[in-house]
Amino acid sequence: MTKSFYTVALIGNPNVGKSVIFNCLVPGARQHVGNWPGKTVEKKEGRFTHKGVQLMIVDLPGTYSLTAAAEDELVSRNYIIEEKPDLVVDVVDASNLERNLYLTMLLLELDANVLLVLNMADVAQAKGYRINIGNLSERLGIPVIATVATKGRGIVELKDAMLNAAGNPAQNGRRITYGHGIERVIDHLVSVLEKDCAISKRYPLRWLAIRLLERDAQALSVVKESGYAKELMEVIS
Amino acid sequence: MKAKEVIGEDAEIALADARYDAIGKILETALVRGERKWEASDLLDKVFLNKYVGIPAFLALLWAVFQFTFEASAPFMALIEMLFAGLSNAAAQIPNDVIASLLADGIIGGLGFILTFTAPIFFMFLALSLLEDSGYLARAAFVFDRIMNKLGLHGRSFIPLLLGFGCNVPAIMATRSIEGTKDRMITILTIPFMSCAARLPVYILIAAAFFASNAATAVWSMYVIGIVVAILFALLLRRTILKGEPAPFIVELPTYKMPTLSGTLLHTWERGAAFVRKAGTYLLAGAVLLWLLSVLPWGVAAGSADSLIGQIGQAIQPVFAPLGFSWQIVSSLIFAFLAKEIVVESLGVIYGVGGEADIQAALLASISPVSAFALMVFTLLYVPCLATVGVIKKETGSWRWTLFAIVSEVLVAYLAALAIVMVGGIFI
Numbered sequence: 010m011t012k013s014f015y016t017v018a019l020i021g022n023p024n025v026g027k028s029v030i031f032n033c034l035v036p037g038a039r040q041h042v043g044n045w046p047g048k049t050v051e052k053k054e055g056r057f058t059h060k061g062v063q064l065m066i067v068d069l070p071g072t073y074s075l076t077a078a079a080e081d082e083l084v085s086r087n088y089i090i091e092e093k094p095d096l097v098v099d100v101v102d103a104s105n106l107e108r109n110l111y112l113t114m115l116l117l118e119l120d121a122n123v124l125l126v127l128n129m130a131d132v133a134q135a136k137g138y139r140i141n142i143g144n145l146s147e148r149l150g151i152p153v154i155a156t157v158a159t160k161g162r163g164i165v166e167l168k169d170a171m172l173n174a175a176g177n178p179a180q181n182g183r184r185i186t187y188g189h190g191i192e193r194v195i196d197h198l199v200s201v202l203e204k205d206c207a208i209s210k211r212y213p214l215r216w217l218a219i220r221l222l223e224r225d226a227q228a229l230s231v232v233k234e235s236g237y238a239k240e241l242m243e244v245i246s
Numbered sequence: 247m248k249a250k251e252v253i254g255e256d257a258e259i260a261l262a263d264a265r266y267d268a269i270g271k272i273l274e275t276a277l278v279r280g281e282r283k284w285e286a287s288d289l290l291d292k293v294f295l296n297k298y299v300g301i302p303a304f305l306a307l308l309w310a311v312f313q314f315t316f317e318a319s320a321p322f323m324a325l326i327e328m329l330f331a332g333l334s335n336a337a338a339q340i341p342n343d344v345i346a347s348l349l350a351d352g353i354i355g356g357l358g359f360i361l362t363f364t365a366p367i368f369f370m371f372l373a374l375s376l377l378e379d380s381g382y383l384a385r386a387a388f389v390f391d392r393i394m395n396k397l398g399l400h401g402r403s404f405i406p407l408l409l410g411f412g413c414n415v416p417a418i419m420a421t422r423s424i425e426g427t428k429d430r431m432i433t434i435l436t437i438p439f440m441s442c443a444a445r446l447p448v449y450i451l452i453a454a455a456f457f458a459s460n461a462a463t464a465v466w467s468m469y470v471i472g473i474v475v476a477i478l479f480a481l482l483l484r485r486t487i488l489k490g491e492p493a494p495f496i497v498e499l500p501t502y503k504m505p506t507l508s509g510t511l512l513h514t515w516e517r518g519a520a521f522v523r524k525a526g527t528y529l530l531a532g533a534v535l536l537w538l539l540s541v542l543p544w545g546v547a548a549g550s551a552d553s554l555i556g557q558i559g560q561a562i563q564p565v566f567a568p569l570g571f572s573w574q575i576v577s578s579l580i581f582a583f584l585a586k587e588i589v590v591e592s593l594g595v596i597y598g599v600g601g602e603a604d605i606q607a608a609l610l611a612s613i614s615p616v617s618a619f620a621l622m623v624f625t626l627l628y629v630p631c632l633a634t635v636g637v638i639k640k641e642t643g644s645w646r647w648t649l650f651a652i653v654s655e656v657l658v659a660y661l662a663a664l665a666i667v668m669v670g671g672i673f674i
Contacts, residue, residue: 110269138279145276185268190252197247222249222257245249
């Protein structure tokens with residue numbers, strides 16, 4: 010199904026060239042800079058049209074993870090949960106995949122429709138890395154493309170991929186299966202959470218269950234009002 | 247079903263580990279590393295990030311910094327001192343007694359004396375810049391994060407704390423990057439314990455007089471004591487008035503780089519120049535003020551017990567009697583609230599003798615080695631200087647916290663110095 014308008018969130022670790030990509034996609038004059046409502050975190054957004062389809066890009070703060078403890082991380086994850094953008098473009102440093110893919114894993118947990126961008130592909134190559142993009146894409150279950158944003162390489166391909174991915178959400182990226190024990194606890198929490206309609210309508214349940222295990226402040230406050238709060242707390246306390 | 251029984255105490259870490267495992271498995275097939283090019287970097291990290299060797303390695307490097315500072319700066323200090331000795335002789339020839347005394351005793355005796363310490367300050371910054379530009383300091387932060395997190399402190403605090411070695415003021419401003427008001431408050435309140443460059447002249451003067459061949463080690467021990475006290479004080483705050491859990495922290499470790507000559511010199515110059523600027527403003531004003539107090543009421547012998555500065559020092563000296571500080575030292579400590587270099591400056595003015603050797607002789611005659619070490623520790627720990635108090639007020643936005651910082655730090659300094667005198671008294 011193709012629409013004529015998509016919302017896209019841009020996310021990534023600090024220092025991966027995310028801003029450069031944003032500037033490549035949206036000309037400076039059409040960027041809008043403000044603050045997230047009630048926060049000191051900067052919000053940048055802008056629109057561009059590709060092949061007749063308009064895309065609205067929101068540049069989320071550069072972070073390593075998506076915990077509730079830091080304001081910038083909370084802004085990013087609330088945006089993805091509440092605004093449900095059509096696509097989340099995750100920009101990673103191709104020369105430092107181990108660390109960068111951590112955020113990707115968290116995005117997949119959020120049930121986001123993720124497009125992975127391996128930026129700084131030239132640096133990775135200079136380091137002697139060879140990345141099998143097809144294999145990476147298959148293993149993660151999401152589309153992957155390579156760019157060198159500072160030299161403008163791969164930007165047209167990126168726009169094509171964005172359009173394609175926004176219109177055809179991957180059937181949920183491959184999730185990590187945690188160890189057998191952890192999975193049993195997660196399944197149990199999900200089965201309790203399912204009973205609360207108010208929660209199951211709003212949040213990806215597997216994600217919420219994992220956050221509860223981590224004793225995430227926001228997740229705890231979400232279930233506090235639930236009728237099943239006691240049952241949940243018994244598991245995680 | 248109980249999560250703890252299945253997963254263990256720390257689910258957060260178990261889940262993070264599982265994510266990294268999954269990433270590792272994916273990259274096994276998707277990523278071919280080819281020729282490894284960072285062998286040297288990995289090897290160095292094996293040492294510097296090691297659980298057991300990391301901290302000793304940090305302490306050893308820090309020791310090397312001060313050994314280098316001492317050795318390299320000695321000839322330059324002698325040179326600067328000769329220059330001011332010449333100027334002082336020339337100034338003494340001026341027929342007008344008041345002007346001659348102001349120039350020779352106040353400005354040259356005080357300000358000129360502190361300027362001889364420009365050399366060690368520049369060399370220390372040179373050594374620290376090398377450590378920073380090579381990528382080592384980020385590793386030090388990583389190693390300390392591990393301990394600090396175990397103690398319930400925020401690892402990100404260590405970077406502002408390290409900045410405190412240069413000057414406490416920018417270090418306190420750098421705490422803005424710390425999440426969580428409590429974590430940030432703890433860091434602000436502990437930064438003044440980090441030994442800034444202004445305290446270095448005091449250590450060098452005293453250490454060279456009392457600890458001759460071990461002088462560099464004595465100076466190094468101040469930096470170590472500063473770190474230890476900062477951590478203990480933070481722990482105390484965390485357990486009492488600022489309870490809470492620290493947020494996790496990720497340090498980005500840059501690859502090791504060979505520092506460039508121009509980059510290192512620029513870094514050194516930027517920091518060292520701040521000292522010279524301070525000398526031209528605060529310390530010059532301090533020298534004039536101290537000189538006035540040392541010659542008033544007009545007619546008394548300069549810097550004697552009858553002068554204003556002598557009277558102030560003697561009035562407060564009983565408080566410091568248990569530490570074995572003479573009134574001369576007590577007055578210098580009082581005025582050093584303006585800036586810690588003033589300890590050195592005012593000793594120069596009060597003892598009214600020219601040159602490092604003479605002042606050291608005067609110090610040797612007035613206090614014991616144990617008291618001298620206690621004086622170094624007291625200088626390290628007591629009230630931050632005026633500029634630091636100002637920035638604490640600005641960043642905390644509260645007079646109560648500012649007052650708390652001043653009072654608690656004087657108290658800590660006094661108790662630490664007292665402990666040294668008492669323990670030292672048993673052994674010597």
